[in-house]
Amino acid sequence: MQEATIGIIGGTGLGDALLSNITDAQTVTMDTPFGKPSAPLVTGRLGERSVVFLNRHGKGHKLNPSCVPYAANIFAMKKLGVHSLLASGAVGSLREQIEPGHLVVVDQFIDKTYRRLGSFFDELGAVHCEFDQPCCSRLRRAILRSAECTRAVTHETGTYVCMEGPLFSTRAESLLHRQWGADLIGMTALPEAKLARQAQMCYALIALVSDFDCWKEHPKGRDKHDLLQEILGNLNQATANAIELIAAVLRGREPLLDEECSCRKSLELAVWTDPKAIPFVKKKKLGVLFT
Numbered sequence: 001m002q003e004a005t006i007g008i009i010g011g012t013g014l015g016d017a018l019l020s021n022i023t024d025a026q027t028v029t030m031d032t033p034f035g036k037p038s039a040p041l042v043t044g045r046l047g048e049r050s051v052v053f054l055n056r057h058g059k060g061h062k063l064n065p066s067c068v069p070y071a072a073n074i075f076a077m078k079k080l081g082v083h084s085l086l087a088s089g090a091v092g093s094l095r096e097q098i099e100p101g102h103l104v105v106v107d108q109f110i111d112k113t114y115r116r117l118g119s120f121f122d123e124l125g126a127v128h129c130e131f132d133q134p135c136c137s138r139l140r141r142a143i144l145r146s147a148e149c150t151r152a153v154t155h156e157t158g159t160y161v162c163m164e165g166p167l168f169s170t171r172a173e174s175l176l177h178r179q180w181g182a183d184l185i186g187m188t189a190l191p192e193a194k195l196a197r198q199a200q201m202c203y204a205l206i207a208l209v210s211d212f213d214c215w216k217e218h219p220k221g222r223d224k225h226d227l228l229q230e231i232l233g234n235l236n237q238a239t240a241n242a243i244e245l246i247a248a249v250l251r252g253r254e255p256l257l258d259e260e261c262s263c264r265k266s267l268e269l270a271v272w273t274d275p276k277a278i279p280f281v282k283k284k285k286l287g288v289l290f291t
């Protein structure tokens with residue numbers, strides 16, 4: 001059986017650090033029907049595994065969350081043969097017990113984004129994928145088993161609210177998100193996870209906790225420069241933890257791809273438009289998503 005190539009999308013903090021661990025690295029510059037990805041993709045090996053790495057925010061962190069070309073990123077990964085995708089991203093915690101420096105293997109999302117392309121299929125027709133379980137349960141299990149051998153505190157579940165940004169929440173919003181039952185706030189997981197599902201990929205997200213968002217008041221009299229340094233320090237710690245976890249996942253013996261996984265068949269019953277009404281040329285353009 002051919003070895004599966006695992007895609008890795010590195011969010012804030014993770015990009016450069018992980019990139020330096022890739023061996024046999026080759027840079028692939030691509031274009032897609034949805035424009036250019038955030039950066040050239042890097043193919044190579046991490047330990048025993050064949051990987052494709054992409055820095056979500058581009059070199060120098062130049063793309064803010066609203067400007068990340070999510071559709072191009074997922075399309076490019078799929079074109080390079082990625083069917084199983086590990087993503088990471090920085091988040092704020094909405095829960096006392098989820099502390100800065102911890103990791104969370106996200107299982108649910110609430111989508112508050114409003115100016116991002118969320119589907120590949122606008123030109124093709126009505127395509128409705130199941131999304132009740134937005135992250136691959138099989139891939140999540142593999143990550144959680146690997147987490148048992150790492151030092152970081154890793155939470156098994158977490159509901160992630162994805163906001164448009166780039167400003168952070170108001171205090172009223174942060175308190176509302178807690179009332180909704182959300183555990184984490186971030187700006188990048190969506191529509192990325194939705195597009196991965198529409199590309200028939202298994203997708204899992206490791207969230208790196210940098211701070212407590214603004215529902216929790218800072219101690220009185222703290223200097224704001226000190227606070228920023230503290231947040232960056234937390235993010236560095238969470239990044240080191242995430243790199244250790246991703247390395248453990250890739251080193252582990254768990255299969256990271258199973259062609260029988262339901263994520264790999266997400267388009268089977270999803271196309272509601274009459275096939276005769278879909279122009280061949282449009283279907284051909286998006287053909288790789290159906291593989």
Ligand SMILES: [Zn+2]
Binds near residue numbers: 139262263
């Ligand atoms: Zn899956």
